[in-house]
Amino acid sequence: MLPKGTAPFEHMKKVFSRQNLALPNVVVETRSVTALKSLIGRSGFLGWMPEPMYDAERKAGLIDALEIPGATDKRVLTAFRRRAGMLPGPSIKLLEELRALTAQLS
Structure with missing residues (x-):
């Protein structure tokens, strides 16, 4: 799980609380998405x-x-x-794609 106090962790707490679900027992906290996916994919951990x-x-x-x-x-x-x-070029492409995707929502 991402560390306590981060936006994703706080979001997970809110979702679980809203459904009256107990928080999972967090045994690993890391900011590394690669580490999280490795723990989930290779070691049987659960993630969010x-x-x-x-x-x-x-x-x-x-x-x-x-x-x-x-x-x-x-x-x-x-x-x-x-x-x-x-x-940078990749940033411009990202903004263009985000604009195109959000225009479809209107």
Whole structure:
């Protein structure tokens, strides 16, 4: 699990609390998504992360979602950029894609 006090951990607490579910027994805290996915995929641990973060492992049959009624939610993510200076090419492409995706929601 990501460490206590981080936004993903606090979000998980909120989702579990809203459903009157006890928090899981967290035995490993790390900010490394690679370490989390390795522990889940190779050592039988459970984890909490957005679907896009483990999509490649899911497609490879290494990780899958555990359905827990009421233990799903949506989060709002925000992209920040500097006020001045040039944006690198990948950043421009990301912003263009985000604009295109969000335009479809309107």
